[in-house]
Amino acid sequence: MQDLDKNDFIAFPPNGKKVLLEYCSPNTNKPLHIGHVRNMLLGYSTTEILKANGYDVTTVSIYNDRGIAICKSMAAYIERGNGATPESTGIKGDHLIGDYYVLFGQIVTEQLRAKYNVPADQDVYKTIGKEKEVAEQETEIFAKAKDLLLKWEAGDEATIALWKKMNGWVYAGYQVTYDMMGVSFDKDYYESQTYTLGKDIIDEGLAKGVFYKRPDGAVAIDLTPDGLDEKILLRSDGTSIYMTQDLGTADVRYNEYHMDKMIYVVANEQDYHFKVLKLCLQKLGKSWADGIHHLSYSLVESPTGRFKSREGKTADADDMIAEVLQIAEEKTKELGKTSGFSAEEANALYKTIGLGALKYFILRVNPYKKIIFNPEESIDFHGHTGPFIQYSHARIRSLIRKYTGTLVSIDTTTTLHSTERELILQLFEYPTVLLAAADKYDPAEIANYVYNLAKLYNKFYNEVPILTAPTQEEKNLRILISKVTGDTIKKGMKLLGIEVPEKM
């Protein structure tokens, strides 16, 4: 009991181990969507959890800023953009570029309709009997995109300038979303700078006999002994593919950071890719490859299945955030909770509560489980939610503000109320949970612990008088328990990237 006020445990001491953690890593031809939200939350929270466990964590993101996708947006922009900018249109940069990516698809359809004389009420691809990916290559607009790609690769000045300008808009747009989500990266990588990496690794693999050159000239590795297939690592024309880049980038990062662990937060669609990546590096004799961990997570789906980008609104990160903030504002006003708040304070509170609801909703689920997100029903403020925990914290703070005595630990022999005892035991579990969360790379461990703690405290609060406790000793002890509970909720939620208000 005397140890309770010494329970100021926040984190384990530094363990001298370095971690490189990559997350988010969007393609710059469209805005962030709900999948990036889960990615960012997992990446951010895992980082905080590892830091609290004593790791030295460096976060990185890699932007897939080149290739045919961005060239499609550029082609559509040249065709129909009329010099539009985020400033002239009032559209957030990443959305603007995304709009042109969508427009590209529309132009493809238009051109195919014209070419094959397909009436507007018929599905073009069905009518002509070709897959979209195949048919689009017949169009003029696609030829223009392809031409842009070649010009970009040749270093054509005008093309590079446009590419830089458009990507710049995208980054500015992303930054707004990052700030809202509270994430940042220690270092940014760009595919345009790393896509030629990996050739050295290929040579090394060939020299060591781990990789082999096929008759057609492509370099491959045979992973059938490991239960996988033959995997191409370099194209027959000698250019690199995704895997080549990732091998090269991993090697470069190791030489730069000498990290003990390299964590990739990437959706489970790429389980196979990362299995191959790790195996290749291990077979090359890179001992550090053992430290590679793919933090795989399942997709977020709508009630009717996978969110498709063309379904639009519901899958967009910015729209989703705006929506929860809106709901938080309505709900808070409805409850009349903001009397005495300035406009800024009230807005800050809506943001805290709205984001708390959204972040908690996603982080409370194990990463490997898919999440069904129903925009209409999923964001709740009662029960097993972020706002419930935030409310519990605010009520504790309110209680403590009312207490005028000093907080001293008492060598008490008072018999404890059963819930009181249970609560104290829960509080001492925090380090164990923190350890487990890092061990499993699972923020849900923290999320569920904090919820259970808040729930238990609320039970205690209802069952046991605190400020009105019969004796000074009991009052003192219960305030102390309340304070430690509030602090533990606060630090736990901080690991999830969720703020807890003093009042709400």
Next chain:
RNA sequence: GGCCGCGUAGUACAAUGGAUAGUAUAGAGGCCUCCGAAGCCUUUGAUUCAGGUUCGAUUCCUGACGCGGCUACCA
């Protein structure tokens, strides 16, 4: 076809080789002239199916079914 993941109340999430499988929400009922009712209390309701291992399986194994993903010289 092959491989990987998942399958727990109407819905959304927990948990465990063991004893009454927890919680939320939705439904029913109760608690503000005592510390904040975004709260608390009571109550209804679930381990996809079939085998196997085991004294004991919701958990481990095999198969079926369902959902999702991967199976590119795309990223």
